[in-house]
Amino acid sequence: MANGAAQGAADTVRPLRQINEQGGVGVEHTAMSDHDLIARYDGRVPRYTSYPTAPHFQGDVGPTKYLRWLGELTPQTPISLYLHVPFCERLCLYCGCTTAVVRQEAPRVAYAELLKAELRMVAGALRHRGRVSHIHWGGGTPTALPPAAMLEIMALARELFTVPADAELAIEIDPTTLTTAHLVALAEMGLTRASIGVQDFDIDVQNAIGRRQSFEVTQSCVLALRQIGVSSLNLDLIYGLPKQTVQGVKRTARQAQALNADRVAVFGYAHVPWMKRHQRLINEADLPDARQRFAQRAATAEVLEEGGYVAVGLDHYARPVDSLAVAMHEGALHRSFQGYTTDDAPALLGLGASAIGCLPQGYAQNAPTAVAYAAAINGGQPAVVRGIALSADDRLRGELIERIMCDLSADIPQLAAAHGADPAPLLLAANSLDRFAQDALVRWDGRRVEVTEAGRPFVRNVAALFDAYLPTNDTQPRHSSAI
């Protein structure tokens, strides 16, 4: 989510950030109380890590179309690789990722062989030697693969593609399962960025989510990664977990800050037990309600901002010198399946079970299960089972939504003109911004929308106004809570 803004919304109206120690949220400048705002806006909206969002992918994008799309890429098109490893040594009860507990070595080794076969397949489909600017290992837990297998995959990637010395190499890390042998391998492959899962340091919360992880283990992991030369370190926190309190999340945020992370991601817990059956093991009576979630989010932000981090988009905080904050100020922030990113490569090749790729022509997703993925790759075919070819309208709305999610602002007619499109349908949708403006969540002058600081937690709701696929009835896909 592990996985995507010029600060157009620098703002003096901060009505929702007056947190008292009991977790209440005082309201400063708006007639709407936080309670009313939550009631009004806490619908279920997508996280907009893509547009159209994954539930709207269809089966008409398969291996043939994907191979054709790859063959159409030009030698000048920078490429990113995303390698998904769907294995873990434990299953955290809250987990929303595509993963499974696999403890035996043999299936992990076999999976690494499949990744190599897929790498050869996609590299062979290009009509040139591709140039790779970013490589991201995600999961699951990528270090569930044996170190030697990871090194072989990286060596093969360098053999098949041109990977410049300054290419970013990032990985998601579970500190409790990271071995010294993995650290040695990560150093050897030239790791530049790591994202460490923390969630919450409170022991009661950890017991409620089935994830025991001491501060000391996390700290050792941070130090070890720094020692092998990782220059950009991210920590993942979650609010809205069972047994969490405002005091507790503040403590965790202070501990995260003490670890001197360059970035902190603060995700709202996505409770989707209809999709992730193991989340049913979470006692729903222990879950904070929308108002408490809201207060926890604000409290975490307050601690991090007081500690010198700047807010980036919906849910990231970065040191001002970190490349994510710099990209935000330069209007060069992007949003992808990995969340907020500086990666601007127009072609993202997704490798592994469930991985989603994004090409200039559209999105392509691999078979979600390791079994179906293996069957396709062993059959000599890409494992793509669904996706979507982008229409001109998708591209326009996709860019508008990305700019809102990243910059918290957008000039609608200017963007439409850049796409050679009529702004009228977007301006029609923008009529609903009046309601957000009345609630002090946006400034809206009829052409430019700016999400205010008070509106930051609701930026997905603002983006959703321009989503032409958004469900209008209960038969459509369900998303997690907006707040």
Ligand SMILES: C[S@@+](CC[C@H](N)C(=O)[O-])C[C@H]1O[C@@H](n2cnc3c(N)ncnc32)[C@H](O)[C@@H]1O
């Ligand atoms: C794919 S996990 C990989 C990290 C690694 N396996 C670990 O657990 O440390 C990336 C991040 O997704 C976030 N995440 C997972 N499930 C989530 C959920 N249901 N709601 C919100 N965030 C979630 C967590 O913050 C986690 O660290």
Ligand code: SF4
């Ligand atoms: S270790 Fe990470 S990917 Fe695995 S279950 Fe826990 S949160 Fe999910």
